[in-house]
Amino acid sequence: MTEHAYHCGFVAIVGRPNVGKSTLMNHLIGQKVSITSKKAQTTRHRVNGIHTEDNAQFIFVDTPGFQTFHKGALNETLNKSVKDSLGSVDCVLFILEAMRCSAADREVMALLPKHTPVILVINKLDKVKDKFLLQEFIDGVRAEFQFADCEVVSAKHGQRLSELLDKVRPHLPESMPLYPDDMVTDKSERFLSAEIVREKLFRYLGEELPYEMNVEVEMFEMDGALRRIHIAILVDKDNQKPIVIGKGGEKLKKISTEARLDMEKLFDGKVFLQVWVKVKSGWADDVRFLREFGLN
Ligand code: GDP
Ligand code: MG
Ligand code: K
Known part of the structure; x- marks a missing residue:
């Protein structure tokens, strides 16, 4: 893998309601969002938005069943479709709110794929007072699942998002961009x-x-x-x-x-x-x- 190689791949963002998925997504793609085009529907996934950089294209996709996810709504069929789709992306972002890992968070965690890299994203960093307790919290969560990596961010304030993308990039395959630039610049x-x-x-x-x-x-x-x-x-x-x-x-x-x-x-x-x-x-x-x- 050369340093200058272009990376492009599919990324799913998951987490229980209110952890900040939409906020994160909106910040990552900003105004440079690509709409789901006819071309997009020929791919395996439903494209939510695209973020293109000089050396990488991040294609954020929907996880079927996840938009309607709410407490108690999960059943075996839904679980299977969530698992299938999470297993077929290149990288999964599992979002948690800092200092909070509830039963609902664990329900989502139980669906995380074993053979696809999952990055633990701790959101709402701006609300954290004690960095020492935060580290303890992160260590605790990382003991529960084999995460490929971890990053702390504030989606709302756009903090540490480029650091997060730096951690996602290596997990995307070496490939030319799947979507043309003009789809994401306007x-x-x-x-x-x-x-x-x-x-x-x-x-x-x-x-x-x-x-x-x-x-x-x-x-x-x-x-x-x-x-x-x-x-x-x-x-x-x-x-x-x-x-x-x-x-x-x-x-x-x-x-x-x-x-x-x-x-x-x-x-x-x-x-x-x-x-x-x-x-x-x-x-x-x-x-x-x-x-x-x-x-x-
Ligand atoms: P979703 O249900 O996972 O899509 O969560 P949303 O993106 O709708 O966010 C839920 C709430 O959390 C909203 O009120 C956001 O403004 C808030 N939120 C999201 N990210 C942050 C953050 O980094 N810091 C703080 N303080 N609030 C956030
Ligand atoms: Mg949302
Ligand atoms: K952007």
């Missing part, structure tokens, strides 16, 4: 779709706009010529949800419908858009208010 449709929802929120909430609010693209997929887009509006507190949703859901409906129409115009194709409001802390499914919009 603002992507994924990024633009979040911008459109953000713009509608500003327009329709005005002064009511909750101070802390994020828009997150949870899924962006091509299904033939149809774009399937799932967007979460993240608010800080439970009592901010009705502000966004409106009476009988009318505000959210308006926001979603207009956003979808804008997207269809911009992308020049049909869009199936789901928008929901989520409170940042807690389990997604408990707080999900879902509106579905069919096709015209």
Whole structure:
């Protein structure tokens, strides 16, 4: 393996809800996100995003069954599909929150593949006060599973992400990039779709706009010529949800419908858009208010 060799491969990000998978992913790919194209669907995996560097291309993929993962939802069929897909990527990132390894974390840990390198990623480093206790915590976790490597990061603050990528790179096969550069250099449709929802929120909430609010693209997929887009509006507190949703859901409906129409115009194709409001802390499914919009 020469130092100048180009590496390219598939990376899965796993962990229980709220450890920071989406935040990490968003930071890693930034605006340079590649949408799932027709080409991508010919590969073994569903591509979530691509990060391309001078010497490597990291292709982040979905793990079927993992998006719907929540406590108690795992069963044998799901376990098998998770295991199969984790066994077929080049590298797995297992995310834990610093100083926390709960039963839910261990459920995920039990699904980690034995013959694929798994890197332990300790997230939320910014919340750690005692570095000595952190080292003890890491040693404890590493005693439970044969991790290929370990890195501590703060996904939210973008800290130590290049160090993390440095540890992933050697596990990717020597290969030329699978995706062309032009797919990852522009603002992507994924990024633009979040911008459109953000713009509608500003327009329709005005002064009511909750101070802390994020828009997150949870899924962006091509299904033939149809774009399937799932967007979460993240608010800080439970009592901010009705502000966004409106009476009988009318505000959210308006926001979603207009956003979808804008997207269809911009992308020049049909869009199936789901928008929901989520409170940042807690389990997604408990707080999900879902509106579905069919096709015209
Ligand atoms: P996911 O369910 O694993 O995708 O987790 P999210 O990416 O949605 O993150 C869950 C919560 O943790 C969000 O409120 C994030 O802002 C927060 N979070 C993620 N990374 C960090 C971090 O590095 N530090 C801190 N303090 N919070 C983080
Ligand atoms: Mg997420
Ligand atoms: K990037």
